[in-house]
Amino acid sequence: MVDAREHGLAGDGRTNDQPALQRLVDEVGDAVERDGIPRTIHCPAGVYAIQDAGTVWRSGVSLVGDGPAATRFVLSNPGAPTTATPLAFFTTLQHGASTGRCIADVTFAAFEIDGSAITLPSYDVLAKGLGLQYVLRGTFHDLHIHDTPATGFGCDFLQDTTVARVLAEHCGRLDTGWERGGAGIGIGVGGWGDVERLTISDCVTLRNGTNGIFLELQQADWTRPRGIRVLGCHAQGNFYGISDWGADGLVVSGCTMIENHVAGFDVSGQGTTHIAGRYGVVSGCVIDDNVGEGVSIGNTPGGYAVASSRISRNGGHGYRQHNLPGARSLPACDIVIEGNDIWDNGRDGIRIDGSLVDAFLVDNRIRGNGLREGGAGITINARVEGATLRGQRIWDRRDPPTQHSGLRVTARGSLVNTAFSDLDAVATA
Template sequence: MLETLTVDAREHGLAGDGVTNDQPAFQRLVDELGAACAADGRPRVLRVPAGTYLMRDRPTLWRSGVSLIGAGRGATRFVLTNPGARTTPVPLAWFTAAQHGAGPDNCLADLTFAHFEIDGSGVETEEYEVLAKGLGMQYVLRGRFSDLYIHDTAATGFGCDFLQDTVVEGILVERCGRQDSGEQMGGAGIGIGIGGWGRVERLTVTACTAIGNGTNGIFLELQNKDWPLTCGIRITACHAEGNRFGISDWGADGLLVTSSTMIGNHEAGFDVSSQGTSKIGGRGGIVTGCVIDGNVRDGVGLGNTPGPYALRGNRISDNGRYGYWEHNLAGGDDEPAVDVVLEANDIRDNALDGVRFDAAVREAAIVDNRIRDNGRRHAGAASGGGPGVRCTALSLTDENAHWPPDGHRGKEVTVGGQSAVVARNSATELTLAPRRPGADTAWWDGVPGPGARYELPPTVAVRA
């Protein structure tokens, strides 16, 4: 190993047949390559040919200077399982401060993870375990994570913290956070803790896609309330769809979010709040050139921040409640936000208010926006049942109805003892949001039968 810079995993003990537990051989190989790098200072590359590599019951402790390169998504597959260790999280690779003493002086340097798939559907812990990730490394220096497909993990899919001089690009994360209730820590598609390197962390997240994840599609979270807020982070050309929150800033300073799409998320497309570990909202951020559309509740939720924050040149449309909502969560910073800027945004066709302030602000600037055709939730109360009424996993149809298009958007329809949120509607059909991110049904207790009685509440009287 000392003279070999690139190693083929199949030539060193990994079977890749989907049956053999490859984790012990994988760990030995990573250890040997890491030791070789430590001895001569030359990083190593572990190439993993096409195949299905079973990682059972134990996570793999990663080593500095070891890169992992596959043959492509779907070709090189790492399947995580824990049938014999139901209390043990099984990320493909981990290295953390709490478990392994990771820190700025004990980091993972000069590594690339690229061109493979992680299937986390086989991991089930007795209780929700925040470390049951796809990747769970902390303190990475000069890292590159590229062209990965991570799906169905119990907790966060890509859950790596403190990434210095690092690029995260072209990652697809789907249905991660399976065991997260939606109110617990982690459970995101891409969740990145920040602050460990100090005031500046040079990180770019680009061209990533996050779909149907339990909490956030992509979030940044200050890990310690006593640390300085971290700047130097950019999110660009990303897509977040069907998550609880699309993209969230929970403690960055000067986060740049550009040219991204946040669509169909359950709570908000873009969120700034105190929901993170440190209970500190981001500040000084700029969101520009984004499409924030069709989210089940709000387009943008902003609060628990002293400001400033700026949204410029975005489309904020077709959301199920407010286009932009300024509000504070209990327990977080509730001082008036200073220098909130809404400029040159297209804010239209939202169900209730286009722009709503439920928290104090000072020296705000709301200029040159096109705010039009909001208050679309104008249909009155409605009910029905019997012939012509039928439900599917994600819809309710009443052939005798004459609803105004999208007049019920954002309401909760009650059918028997169940309720579901209306994502949009036609004259006779309600399209329903999934009961939780990543679910394939709106119903918690099975699809109601034909002719089931339903009720829709009245609208809000004042909409602007």
């Protein structure tokens, strides 16, 4: 354990501590290279001004404080008004990061990053709180990152890594909503091959520019990686809540996605490579009060399951299957919508606007939807082939009812070779 105060960092909120931090990181990094023993820099309680340059990180060097609000890193760029100033970064483009030249055996814990003092003429993807690429055996926990111009926690290609108890608030403040990054927690995937062992747990993301949390495949010719889990997280007031833009088998469990502006949970080709995730599982979540859709899935070859979740009071459809233009839009196979409570959404409970093959809609409870403009429990507005609809309970207890039909097939929709059983669809109470 190396005490930062004993190595030139003032922590007084006035002195620019960035040069001293860079010298200390390099000194400790050199020692790690000599003997192979990782070391930790401890920044005691104080305000550490990080000005005009990001700190290039080294493998085996950890950074810990005395807790958010106690140890604060305040980022600013008064002497370099066009320069992004992350607390720590190490990237492929700037520093040659790769699987063979990674940041290994590091912990970042128990401090706050304040990016509110950074001024830039326009959005810069590097203006993050943390921006490390190719991390091996990393641990990030008990961090509060807020008001960064770009993504707060913007680390890519995380292998054997955990991200826990990170509060990311009002990050991506210069993002228009459609820039690269601009999220609370934004993680690029695919750099380690077809498996990336990453767990994101107990994190909170509030009012961020694009996403609360996103996973995004970084190269179109890479394999979508398996092994990523998002557990017990909260995403509120972001553009999107949680998005899968290129993982395989993403597990999202026990999460809350509320009051987001476009969708609570999103699978689409919205990411930079326009490749959606596939064969993920969303279970045991509360997806409520989002301005647009509760769950929006499309541009995927298929294999997604949404189960045992509450999908309620969203301004658009509760669940919507549809494809964004400009990305893959083949029929999605093996979509499963099972055991959900879908109620009081502004439009349809379930809306199918993209073609499906071998879909399963099983044991959902769908009631009182169409509050915004009238709707149906389930609307089929595309070709659905080989589907199974079983055990649906669809009703509306309002007087007058807003959910005008139980199951509706539009002129553009069709059900081909579909198996029905135990369908209880009642438009009114």
